Amino acid sequence: MRLSRYFLPVLKEDPKEAQIVSHRLMLRAGMIKQQAAGIYSWLPLGYKVLRRIERIVHEEQQRAGHIPLLMPTLQPADLWRESGRYDAYGEEMLRITDRHKRDMLFGPTNEEMITDIFRSHVNSYKDLPLTLYHIQWKFRDEIRPRFGVMRGREFLMKDGYNFDLTKDDALHAYNRHLVSYLRSYERMGLQAIPMRADGGPIGGDYTHEFLVLADTGESEVFYDSEITDLKFGDRDIDYDDHTQCQAVLEEFTSRYARTDETHDAALFDQIPEARRRVARGIEVGQIFYFGTKYSEAMGATVVTPDGSRVPVHMGSHGIGVSRLLGAIIEASHDDKGIVWPEGVTPFHVGIVNLKQGDASTDSACEALYKELRASGFDPLYDDRDERAGAKFATMDLIGLPWRITVGPRGLANNKVELTSRKTGVSEELAPQEAVERLKAIYAPVFASDNG
Ligand code: ATP
Ligand code: MG
Numbered sequence: 001m002r003l004s005r006y007f008l009p010v011l012k013e014d015p016k017e018a019q020i021v022s023h024r025l026m027l028r029a030g031m032i033k034q035q036a037a038g039i040y041s042w043l044p045l046g047y048k049v050l051r052r053i054e055r056i057v058h059e060e061q062q063r064a065g066h067i068p069l070l071m072p073t074l075q076p077a078d079l080w081r082e083s084g085r086y087d088a089y090g091e092e093m094l095r096i097t098d099r100h101k102r103d104m105l106f107g108p109t110n111e112e113m114i115t116d117i118f119r120s121h122v123n124s125y126k127d128l129p130l131t132l133y134h135i136q137w138k139f140r141d142e143i144r145p146r147f148g149v150m151r152g153r154e155f156l157m158k159d160g161y162n163f164d165l166t167k168d169d170a171l172h173a174y175n176r177h178l179v180s181y182l183r184s185y186e187r188m189g190l191q192a193i194p195m196r197a198d199g200g201p202i203g204g205d206y207t208h209e210f211l212v213l214a215d216t217g218e219s220e221v222f223y224d225s226e227i228t229d230l231k232f233g234d235r236d237i238d239y240d241d242h243t244q245c246q247a248v249l250e251e252f253t254s255r256y257a258r259t260d261e262t263h264d265a266a267l268f269d270q271i272p273e274a275r276r277r278v279a280r281g282i283e284v285g286q287i288f289y290f291g292t293k294y295s296e297a298m299g300a301t302v303v304t305p306d307g308s309r310v311p312v313h314m315g316s317h318g319i320g321v322s323r324l325l326g327a328i329i330e331a332s333h334d335d336k337g338i339v340w341p342e343g344v345t346p347f348h349v350g351i352v353n354l355k356q357g358d359a360s361t362d363s364a365c366e367a368l369y370k371e372l373r374a375s376g377f378d379p380l381y382d383d384r385d386e387r388a389g390a391k392f393a394t395m396d397l398i399g400l401p402w403r404i405t406v407g408p409r410g411l412a413n414n415k416v417e418l419t420s421r422k423t424g425v426s427e428e429l430a431p432q433e434a435v436e437r438l439k440a441i442y443a444p445v446f447a448s449d450n451g
């Protein structure tokens with residue numbers, strides 16, 4: 001993309017309404033625009049990152065064997081009357097009446113609807129196990145929408161639902177989700193710690209929340225510092241293998257890590273003092289096993305091998321796709337702006353032309369731009385007729401992890417400058433060397449994209 005032709009409405013001033021850094025930077029970098037309290041338009045740069053995160057979530061869900069579908073945002077109230085949640089859900093549910101005076105609602109989650117799909121089409125244990133998921137807009141009429149996309153009213157969520165014959169199988173689905181979530185967050189450059197959580201309105205005996213540590217997080221968390229040494233890395237897990245998935249769950253959840261709702265001071269005190277941590281965290285996902293709660297209420301049953309009929313065991317698993325943009329920025333920024341991890345960056349690299357209009361600088365930039373695109377990169381070329389300082393400030397604000405600076409002085413020696421946004425360190429390289437360097441840097445990202 002050429003910046004002169006892009007739509008990147010950056011703000012010069014700090015927006016007054018933003019209380020936390022991610023909200024401020026998303027507004028300043030022209031990523032979102034508020035349309036009503038907790039409701040946002042996703043401007044091109046924000047939309048690009050949103051799609052990128054969505055893609056990672058899709059890939060990791062499908063790698064785990066989970067099947068995508070798409071359910072509507074609007075749902076009939078009658079489904080929710082069957083589960084008893086139409087009344088129980090309370091003020092957060094946006095209720096709508098259509099022209100025929102039918103009660104509808106904007107879905108805050110989809111347990112009822114997916115259970116309805118299941119009971120309409122699945123009849124036998126032979127069709128299990130089954131995990132279906134979608135990435136769809138949700139609406140919750142939050143009493144205090146705030147912090148930009150972190151606590152919106154309309155927000156994008158991945159929600160998945162497993163259907164299993166036995167509790168054991170359903171717990172395998174639970175473990176599989178935990179593994180796939182660890183992988184997903186790491187691909188986004190995040191450490192999200194699974195913490196024992198509280199069932200909340202969805203209910204359930206087994207549940208973990210995934211928290212990203214950040215001072216602006218809304219949850220208070222208590223954990224053993226050893227947990228932050230754990231990395232999922234590039235292990236090759238067979239998702240069908242119960243033992244392997246269980247082992248990952250044990251490795252990542254055996255140390256103390258809890259939100260304030262489940263915190264147990266006596267247990268916490270057993271950890272050596274030097275390792276006890278009290279901090280704040282942002283919830284970026286949650287997994288649940290809730291047994292037959294919905295399948296019993298809504299008649300989602302299957303025929304077993306011995307011919308009897310039993311309600312299926314279920315769980316639900318959510319990732320806050322739009323909230324993740326805020327969480328990533330909270331975890332990765334400096335005073336100049338955002339610092340995108342390579343896995344989610346809107347553009348892989350920025351090209352800054354220091355002397356727009358100079359024939360040889362322009363043609364070197366054009367050649368680089370072409371070469372990068374031919375090598376599978378998505379570069380942003382700042383071809384505006386602007387001062388170098390303004391171009392650098394824009395690149396720093398929007399946070400592309402790498403920048404190539406091209407100017408007449410360097411070109412005289414066939415050199416451009418490759419700069420890391422994170423460290424600020426620059427290297428002088430021949431243009432072709434810079435491309436090769438970027439290929440090596442992005443090799444793991446491209447490999448997992450296609451893997
Ligand atoms: P919270 O406790 O933050 O209100 P929740 O526990 O009610 O969230 P879940 O039902 O577990 O949310 O939804 C799954 C994920 O969706 C959450 O982990 C979170 O990342 C995201 N999410 C929930 N509510 C919002 C919101 N209002 N705005 C943006 N993302 C949200
Ligand atoms: Mg939750």
